[in-house]
Amino acid sequence: MKILFALECANQPTNGTTASCIRFAKELEKKGHEVTIIGCDRIVGEKYHRYIGLPKYHFPVTDPLIVKGGFLVCRMIYKSLYEAIKGQDLVHVFLPFKLSNVCRLIAQEEGIPITTAFHIFPQNVTAAMHLAWSKIINGVLLYSFKRYLYNQIKYVHCPSPLAADIMKKHNFRNNEPRVISNGVIPFFHKIDVARPKEYEGRFIVCMSGRLVDEKRQDLIIKAVAKSKYNDKIQVILCGQGTNYKRYLKLAKRKLANPIKIQFCNAEELRKILNYMDLYIHASDYEIEGISCLEAISCGKVALISDHKYCATKDFAIDKEHCLFKHGSPKDLAKKIDYFIEHKDELKRLEVEYLEHSKKYALALQVDALEQMFFDAVKDFKEGKDLHSLHPRKKDKRLLRRIHRAAKKQEKNEAKSA
Secondary structure, eight states, rough: OOEEEEEETTTTTTTTHHHHHHHHHHHHHHHHHHEEEEEEEEOOSSEEEEEEEEEEOOTTHHHHHHHHHOOBHHHHHHHHHHHHHTTOEEEEEEESHHHHHHHHHHHHHHHHEEEEEEOOOOOHHHHGGTTTTHHHHHHHHHHHHHHTGGGGGGGEEEHHHHHHHHHHHTTTTTTTEEEEOOOBOTTTHHHHOOOGGGHHHEEEEEESOOOSSOOOOOHHHHHHSSSGGGGGGEEEEOOOSHHHHHHHHHHHHHSOOOOOOOOOOOHHHHHHHHHHEEEEEEOSBBOHHHHHHHHHHHTEEEEEEOOOTTTGGOOOHHHHHHHHHHOOOOOOHHHHHHHOOOHHHHHHHHHHHHHHGGBBBHHHHHHHHHHHHHHHEEEETTSSHHHHSSOOHHHHHHHHHHHHHHHHHHHHHHOOO
């Protein structure tokens, strides 16, 4: 089957959705499918071998902050989009933004089935504006996601039960959510790694992810500052983002030992995950939490936020000691101190987490995603997809706009040539 993945921030390694996109593409190719990815042409790291880049949209003033945050917006080059979509057997879009909606409209015009994913909470957007607390704004945003994209696509990949529950709770009635973990690649596994000499005698806590408000790395720094063992704890943050300088300043004031903040490639991250003592996932809003899966796959205990919008809490085995009260550095410090004082319990749980992680292996998840694609193609042939059952007049208007914009781009291209 020929499949097109559409994701604005594809090939941006700081983003969990990007990691999921690339990993699923590679696994599907191993199963004999041909997967093409279309996204922004700003490439960081190794480029996917079948990649179509669209020009990045540059926002005045705020552009560097948006890039650091791991989100990108593409300019729509309609000729490239039509060429990419024609001849595909299925199109899968990841986020409820413009690229996905344009790909949906073109795919439906070309008679190609389409699927999507629920990879983002409204709070992932509003947290960047410090408005994640607003039920009204988040509700409006979720409703707009539904109206803009999900109302016309039946099959939705949900990385966690929480994502599927939110869709049901907010009346995504016509959709069929499929709970499929983003999975963890075999690369992340338990290995013997020598601890750096500079950390000898220290208890190492680590978190991996973008350095942004919603991930709440500040809680880790504040909790370690409140710990009885501040002078014995080493904090490592793996990632990059807008809060880099802020966390450095906060750590300098609060921590007894200098914090280490760095963006890691996969090999560096695996080493850190294997020699650290405790993984902390402090995020308030998390659709799943691949970074936490990577840590438990290396046989490490995860201490996770109990926030109602943090799906990662489902990974916790010992709810009493492996969950902390969200937003509370005091409770997090208490849980860290518990594991420092109960090393035997930590070692026992490491064995359980390693075994628990096996059911999230990527190879198992890709089979379920492949089946969703087959079901979408079958429904499309039988006229049971949402676009066939509930066609919208406004989609015709949107397509006319796309056609006008495409002709205008062709004229401008001809003039410049």
